[in-house]
Amino acid sequence: MKVLKYIIVGFVFGIVLTKSEAVSWYRIYEMFQFQSFHMYGIISVAILTGIVGIQLIKRNDIKDIDGAPIEIPNKENGNYRYWIGGIIFGLGWGLVGSCPGPIFILLGAGFYSIIVVLAGAMIGTFIYGVVRDKLPH
Amino acid sequence: MILQNLIECNKWHIAVYKTNLSLYSKIINMNVFFQTWPWYISGFIIGLIMLSLLYFGKSFGMSSNLRSMCAMIGAGNKVSFFDFDWKSQRWNLVVVVGAILGGFVAVNFMSDPSNVTINPKTIDALAQLGLDAPNGQLMPSLLFGNDNFLTLKNLAILLAGGILVGFGARYAGGCTSGHAISGLSNLQLPSLKAVIGFFIGGLIMVHLLFPLIF
Numbered sequence: 001m002k003v004l005k006y007i008i009v010g011f012v013f014g015i016v017l018t019k020s021e022a023v024s025w026y027r028i029y030e031m032f033q034f035q036s037f038h039m040y041g042i043i044s045v046a047i048l049t050g051i052v053g054i055q056l057i058k059r060n061d062i063k064d065i066d067g068a069p070i071e072i073p074n075k076e077n078g079n080y081r082y083w084i085g086g087i088i089f090g091l092g093w094g095l096v097g098s099c100p101g102p103i104f105i106l107l108g109a110g111f112y113s114i115i116v117v118l119a120g121a122m123i124g125t126f127i128y129g130v131v132r133d134k135l136p137h
Numbered sequence: 138m139i140l141q142n143l144i145e146c147n148k149w150h151i152a153v154y155k156t157n158l159s160l161y162s163k164i165i166n167m168n169v170f171f172q173t174w175p176w177y178i179s180g181f182i183i184g185l186i187m188l189s190l191l192y193f194g195k196s197f198g199m200s201s202n203l204r205s206m207c208a209m210i211g212a213g214n215k216v217s218f219f220d221f222d223w224k225s226q227r228w229n230l231v232v233v234v235g236a237i238l239g240g241f242v243a244v245n246f247m248s249d250p251s252n253v254t255i256n257p258k259t260i261d262a263l264a265q266l267g268l269d270a271p272n273g274q275l276m277p278s279l280l281f282g283n284d285n286f287l288t289l290k291n292l293a294i295l296l297a298g299g300i301l302v303g304f305g306a307r308y309a310g311g312c313t314s315g316h317a318i319s320g321l322s323n324l325q326l327p328s329l330k331a332v333i334g335f336f337i338g339g340l341i342m343v344h345l346l347f348p349l350i351f
Contacts, residue, residue, distance in 0.1 A: 003228075003231055005193060006193075006228050006229075006231040006232050006235060007231055007232075007234060007235040007238070008235065009186055009189055009190060009193075009232055009235060010231065010232035010233060010234060010235020010236040010237075010238070010239060011235040011236070011238050011239040011242075012182065012186060012235075012239065013183070013186050013232070013235065013236050013239060014235060014236035014237065014238060014239020014240040014241075014242075014243065015239040015240075015242060015243045015247070016174065016179050016182045016183060016186070016239075017179075017183075017236075017239075017240075018239065018240050018243035018244060018247075018275070019173070019174040019179070019243055019247060020173070020174045020175075020176065020178075020179030020180075021173055021252065021253055021275065022179065023240070023275060024253055024271075024275040024276065025275070025276045025277060025280070025281065026253055026255050026259070026263075026271050026275070026276070026277070027253070027255070028339070029259065029263070029343060030255045030256055030259045031339075032336075032339045032340055032342075032343040032344070033256075033258075033259055033262060033343065035255075035256035035258050035259045036255065036256050036259070037176070038176050039176075040176075041176030041177060041180060042176045042179050042180040042183065043180065043313075043317060043318075044180065045176060045177050045179075045180025045181055045183075045184065046179075046180040046181070046183040046184040046187070046318050046322075047184070047317070047318060047321045047322050048180075048184070049180065049181050049183075049184025049185060049188070049322075050184045050187050050188065050318060050319070050321070050322025050323075051321075051322050051324070053184065053185075053187075053188040053191075053322070054188070054191070054322050054323055057188075057191065062192075064191070064192055064193065064194040065192055065193050065194060066194060068194060070191050070192070070194070072191065072196070072323050074323075074325060075310065075311075075316075075320055075325045075326075075327035075328055076310070076327065077327065078327060079330065081308055081309055081310060082309055082310075082327050082328075082330035082331040082334060083330055083331075083333075083334050084308065084309075084334070085304075085305050085306075085307075085308030085309030085310070085331065085334065086305065086309045086316075086330065086331040086332065086333065086334015086335050086337070086338065087305070087334045087335075087337050087338040087341070088301055088304055088305030088308060088309075088338060089301065089302060089304075089305025089306050089308075089309055089312060089331075089334070089335055089338060090305070090334060090335040090336060090337055090338020090339040090340075090341070090342065091301045091305070091338040091339070091341060091342045091346075092297075092298045092299065092300070092301025092302035092303075092304075092305055092338075092342075093302060093313075093335060093338065093339050093342075094338065094339035094340070094341075094342030094343045094347075095294060095297065095298035095301065095342050095346075095350075096294070096295060096298030096299060096302065097276070098302070099199070099200075099302060099306075099312045099313040099314070100199040100200040100202065100203060100302065100303075100306060100312045100313075100314070101199035101236065101312070101313065101314050103299075103302075104199070104202075104233045104236045104237050104240070105236050105237065105239060105240035106240060106275070106276070107237050107240065108236070108237035108238060108239065108240030108241035108242075108244075109240040109241065109243070109244040109275065110241070110244060110245075110283075111275075111276055111281050111283070112283050112286070113276075113280075113281040113282070113283070113286035113291070113295055114281070114295075116286070116292055116295040116296055116299065117295050117296075117298060117299035117302070118299065119296065119299060120295065120296040120297065120298065120299020120300040120301075120302070120303060121200075121203050121299040121300070121302050121303030121306075122203055122206055122207055122299075122303060123296075123299070123300050123303065124203075124299060124300035124301060124302060124303025124304035124305070124306075124307070125200075125203040125204055125207055125303040125304065125306070125307050126207050126212055126216070126219075126303075127300070127303075127304055128218070128303070128304050128307040128308055129204075129207065129212065129216040129218030129219055129307070130216055130218075132218055135308065
């Protein structure tokens with residue numbers, strides 16, 4: 001059961017992102033061309049749902065499945081890492097049209113080419129680990 | 138007697154009509170299921186996914202799996218950033234397994250030729266870049282197709298894109314799920330900076346660099 005709930009969450013995530021076509025390179029390209037509301041709608045509604053849910057959790061002190069308080073850590077303050085890291089991520093997102101979640105989902109969808117993207121993403125993560133101490137955060 | 142029969146008959150007709158109607162609406166519903174899911178339903182479910190992980194005492198973020206996977210294959214021996222207890226993140230790798238299964242099922246059993254109906258203007262812009270229209274497919278086959286991606290140029294694009302995504306996500310401390318969905322839902326200013334960065338990067342790529350690359 002412990003493992004099953006994560007499989008189910010991932011499974012639903014994979015189906016929704018595929019059926020909403022958020023995993024589609026075309027949809028990302030269309031989004032950056034401002035030629036469709038579709039992706040903006042998905043992201044906005046997801047965030048609105050999240051804002052309402054998190055406010056409900058905080059105001060009602062809702063406990064998690066084990067009865068412990070739900071703590072959502074704040075992101076660290078900073079500028080360089082968010083702006084520079086964000087822009088670098090965006091360049092990749094625009095080019096291959098897939099962020100890390102869709103990379104895994106598209107693997108299941110049967111695109112062998114995504115293995116190259118995944119390998120690149122792991123190499124990129126590794127490079128960050130190597131040069132991390134030299135970067136401004 | 139005849140009248141009674143007629144009434145019975147009429148009732149039966151109405152019953153049949155109702156059954157047909159419900160069957161018919163079920164067929165329509167199935168079609169809706171196979172078509173592109175609307176943004177308001179998809180966005181809502183994605184929000185619920187993030188919230189359900191909070192309820193499980195975890196947090197929603199996909200790119201941290203890339204760090205775990207680097208650690209899994211032994212990167213921790215060389216680089217301290219990967220020398221962490223990745224086994225504590227196994228739950229997230231299970232989410233990844235679920236996502237892969239979800240992608241498989243959605244593409245193989247829930248697809249329809251009407252999928253990925255993008256703006257005709259977008260298709261024109263793609264044609265100018267020399268990329269094919271969707272025709273129901275998620276990815277342009279000239280770049281991602283199993284028969285086409287093994288060219289030097291395509292491999293370079295896919296690998297470079299992956300490196301930018303992996304490096305940028307870790308540098309920024311999260312990706313679309315960690316910053317755009319989780320972070321903005323929790324009204325985090327750093328996440329807003331990162332998400333604006335995502336869009337600046339994406340716009341530079343698509344509008345300034347695509348004409349040079351394709």
